[in-house]
Amino acid sequence: MIGRRPGRSTTRDELVEAARHEFAERGVEGATTRRIAARAGVDPGMIRHHFGSKAGLWQAVLELPFDPFRLAAPVRHAPPEEVGRVLVSTMLDLWEGPLGVGFRAMLRSAVQDPGYADGIRQFLLSRAIMPVVRRVAPESRDGEPDPERLAQRASLAASQVIGLIMARYFLRLEPLASADHEWVVAHVAPTVQHYLTGPIVDDRNE
Incomplete structure (x- = not known):
């Protein structure tokens, strides 16, 4: 089971970067939280922890100041x-x-x-x-x-x-x-x- 990494966490940034590639390759609908998490090398629960949902992660990728x-x-x-x-x-x-x-x-x-x-x-x-x-x-x-x-x-x-x-x-x-x-x-x-x-x-x- 992949969990939170030791030391200073860069999980959030790594998820945003992984999501940016997944969204570009598969689109918003085609990208899944499991694939994004696997690409970042973390547990899928980290997406919920940092962003709440795939929509919240997409919002972070676009750097939107609102939902x-x-x-x-x-x-x-x-x-x-x-x-x-x-x-x-x-x-x-x-x-x-x-x-x-x-x-x-x-x-x-x-x-x-x-x-x-x-x-x-x-x-x-x-x-x-x-x-x-x-x-x-x-x-x-x-x-x-x-x-x-x-x-x-x-x-x-x-x-x-x-x-x-x-x-x-x-x-x-x-x-x-x-x-x-x-x-x-x-x-x-x-x-x-x-x-x-x-x-x-x-x-x-x-």
């Missing part, structure tokens, strides 16, 4: 008819709060590094966006949801939120940049709400 799953809790718990408003309002509060610095660093890195952007996209989709889409999309209530349709809804909703962030905080487009939260939510949330719960044109059979 999107926890930050998205208000959105996941919002009534389906209010999810667009809660999503936009939550993003504005987070971006302008203490975590805003981490968000800005993350977005800059994603723009500059395609590999990092791919990791961020996978992590945000799996931890923050898709849980919301699966819960509120009409397809989820009508039967077995179509993964392609859920992906369409997720990407369209994300495009609105990311576009809002770029226009308001990076490009500083007026009057959007100086508008109060209520104005922004009133004008952006209906579009986000439509993408999450409204009808989506199906052109796949045309």
Whole structure:
């Protein structure tokens, strides 16, 4: 049984490095905690000890200062008819709060590094966006949801939120940049709400 090594522990760093290679080779879904631990030469329990879960380890690999799953809790718990408003309002509060610095660093890195952007996209989709889409999309209530349709809804909703962030905080487009939260939510949330719960044109059979 491989356990904690004697002396000054570098287990956490070794797990992050092993995970970085496993995620790159097998993807987030394909990489397992057992393989990552074996690559680092430690017991799999060390992942739980240092990171809590594979998602926590992935967060450490990306050097994210937050867990999107926890930050998205208000959105996941919002009534389906209010999810667009809660999503936009939550993003504005987070971006302008203490975590805003981490968000800005993350977005800059994603723009500059395609590999990092791919990791961020996978992590945000799996931890923050898709849980919301699966819960509120009409397809989820009508039967077995179509993964392609859920992906369409997720990407369209994300495009609105990311576009809002770029226009308001990076490009500083007026009057959007100086508008109060209520104005922004009133004008952006209906579009986000439509993408999450409204009808989506199906052109796949045309």
